[in-house]
Amino acid sequence: MRSASGVARGRAAVLDALRRQPDPVGIDALAHATARHPNTVREQVNWLVAHGEVIRIRQPRDGRGRPAWLYQARGPRPADGEYVELAAALAWQLQDSEADTRAEAMAAGRRWAADLVDRKGVTPDPSPAAARRWTVELMDELGYGPTTEGPDDLDVVLHRCPLLQAAHRFPDVVCAVHLGMVQAVLESNGGGPVEPQLTPFSAPGECRLRLGA
Structure with missing residues (x-):
């Protein structure tokens, strides 16, 4: 079982990764960036969405099936x-x-x-x-x-x-x-x-x- 401090650090790492992005990001890309399993990242992102730190946006449709969710941190974009x-x-x-x-x-x-x-x-x-x-x-x-x-x-x-x-x-x-x-x-x-x-x-x-x- 993950400790409370470990979960908090994981959420902080995901939020930091999102804050560095000028555009919304998907779960798989976030998992690559943070070296975490996609299911773990999804849990952390859902918590951040529920607590108002992150917003989610539907990816534009580019084929069959339901478009995936993309995520973006609230607040200003990074410098440059x-x-x-x-x-x-x-x-x-x-x-x-x-x-x-x-x-x-x-x-x-x-x-x-x-x-x-x-x-x-x-x-x-x-x-x-x-x-x-x-x-x-x-x-x-x-x-x-x-x-x-x-x-x-x-x-x-x-x-x-x-x-x-x-x-x-x-x-x-x-x-x-x-x-x-x-x-x-x-x-x-x-x-x-x-x-x-x-x-x-x-x-x-x-x-x-x-x-x-």
């Missing part, structure tokens, strides 16, 4: 939510595109990067190492919860995904948007031509990003 929400909208739109979805998603990510760089500026001392640091700093500001590994900060573990629902539904599209963004940000800060690699949901609650060879 407008940029993340734009990326999520692009991912959903590109999923239905008849064009080369990956190429279009990469291009969309590069356009997103140009907007971010224009807003934030670039590092004053461009170099591959500075570009990696700047990229990790940016992803932290956007809510990805990055931590670096290795002596050269080439490997980054992303502990949160602000595009959680879209990433769960369309991982290839969302990852391509992210890769295009990261690639352009690195290049803008002296990283040179690079081919970043992203492994979605490499472990419960995290994705793994490699910033270079």
Whole structure:
């Protein structure tokens, strides 16, 4: 039997995950993000709904059957939510595109990067190492919860995904948007031509990003 404190911590973790999302999120995506069983997450979300911390919204119908419930924390969106929400909208739109979805998603990510760089500026001392640091700093500001590994900060573990629902539904599209963004940000800060690699949901609650060879 779970202790009262354990249940409370579980609810807090689910609520924290929802507060970091600009858009409503489904149970399965929340379970991935919090490394919990979907049934446990459903219990915790239902409690949060009953106590006014979370609202639930019907997912737009996109096929047969009853649309699933999506959940959203009450209160303001996270900082930079407008940029993340734009990326999520692009991912959903590109999923239905008849064009080369990956190429279009990469291009969309590069356009997103140009907007971010224009807003934030670039590092004053461009170099591959500075570009990696700047990229990790940016992803932290956007809510990805990055931590670096290795002596050269080439490997980054992303502990949160602000595009959680879209990433769960369309991982290839969302990852391509992210890769295009990261690639352009690195290049803008002296990283040179690079081919970043992203492994979605490499472990419960995290994705793994490699910033270079």
